[in-house]
Amino acid sequence: MKTSRRQFLTAASFAASYALLPRFVLGQVKKPTRVILLGTKGGPRLGEAGRSNPSTLIMINDVPYLVDCGYGTSKQLITAGVALNRLRYIFITHHHSDHNLDFGPLLYNAWITGQPVQVDAYGPPGLDQMARDFFHYLKFDIDTRIADEGRTDPHKLIASHDVVKPGVVLTNDDVKVSACLVRHPPIKDAYAYRFDAKDRSVVVSGDTAYAPELVEFARDADVLVHEVMYLPGIEALIGRLPNAKRLREHLLASHTLPEDVGKIAAQARVKTLVLSHFVPGDDASITDEQWSAGVRKHFNGRVVVGRDLMEV
Ligand SMILES: [Zn+2]
Numbered sequence: 398m399k400t401s402r403r404q405f406l407t408a409a410s411f412a413a414s415y416a417l418l419p420r421f422v423l424g425q426v427k428k429p430t431r432v433i434l435l436g437t438k439g440g441p442r443l444g445e446a447g448r449s450n451p452s453t454l455i456m457i458n459d460v461p462y463l464v465d466c467g468y469g470t471s472k473q474l475i476t477a478g479v480a481l482n483r484l485r486y487i488f489i490t491h492h493h494s495d496h497n498l499d500f501g502p503l504l505y506n507a508w509i510t511g512q513p514v515q516v517d518a519y520g521p522p523g524l525d526q527m528a529r530d531f532f533h534y535l536k537f538d539i540d541t542r543i544a545d546e547g548r549t550d551p552h553k554l555i556a557s558h559d560v561v562k563p564g565v566v567l568t569n570d571d572v573k574v575s576a577c578l579v580r581h582p583p584i585k586d587a588y589a590y591r592f593d594a595k596d597r598s599v600v601v602s603g604d605t606a607y608a609p610e611l612v613e614f615a616r617d618a619d620v621l622v623h624e625v626m627y628l629p630g631i632e633a634l635i636g637r638l639p640n641a642k643r644l645r646e647h648l649l650a651s652h653t654l655p656e657d658v659g660k661i662a663a664q665a666r667v668k669t670l671v672l673s674h675f676v677p678g679d680d681a682s683i684t685d686e687q688w689s690a691g692v693r694k695h696f697n698g699r700v701v702v703g704r705d706l707m708e709v
């Protein structure tokens with residue numbers, strides 16, 4: 398009797414869950430917004446301390462929105478469980494190579510899956526030409542595969558959208574994405590992006606010196622992913638170089654110290670602050686406590702010291 402009763406209950410609960418199924422199929426039940434750090438090391442040099450070059454993945458209703466794509470992003474996406482034929486949206490904050498070196502390879506790697514979806518790319522002017530230049534670099538391979546394997550022109554895969562001023566850059570059923578001009582001299586076209594999904598708001602600072610304008614832009618965000626630079630680590634790194642003074646000045650003018658990251662997060666009243674784009678990102682001797690101590694002087698909320706493939 399017991400068994401048949403259990404069978405009955407199982408059948409009943411199966412029927413109940415089956416009744417829910419069409420809602421999932423129709424997409425009426427939204428998947429929660431996820432933030433996954435793909436690469437957390439600032440700068441283009443390849444790291445030895447376990448951090449990949451910068452990239453942040455935001456999954457909104459199971460659709461990937463990729464912010465920046467430093468070297469290795471294709472591989473990191475796969476490791477994070479996102480097949481490359483699902484590549485859909487790319488946002489480039491600025492045209493330093495640690496933020497765009499994998500742009501061409503990502504498009505190529507999506508194309509070569511044979512089942513790519515359309516990719517919309519947003520960023521400072523230059524993306525369309527970069528894609529063309531990259532496909533030209535691989536002209537022999539691509540022409541061969543089109544003729545030999547019946548593939549299509551990879552350039553048809555990408556639609557690029559120049560971001561030339563702050564404001565809303567994309568709106569769809571799931572999210573509104575807006576851009577804010579930040580401070581990253583000598584580059585003028587450097588942006589932060591904000592993603593307002595139904596369940597969560599996420600801001601990615603891009604590379605910037607202390608930028609008080611981020612306070613308003615990141616106002617009440619659930620998650621702020623902000624770059625950070627640790628000065629003692631820089632001093633140790635560049636101290637003996639002949640151009641140490643110039644380098645130090647350059648870094649201070651274009652990146653943000655922990656104390657200032659804390660000020661931005663506190664004034665914006667964000668719920669969670671995620672430190673990423675660590676400079677220097679190769680020095681494994683710098684502890685999480687050292688990265689976050691300056692931040693905590695100003696910000697009492699949740700601080701996450703980012704690591705590759707961490708989900709927030
Ligand atoms: Zn950078």
Ligand SMILES: [Zn+2]
Nearest residue numbers: 491493581604
């Ligand atoms: Zn930069």
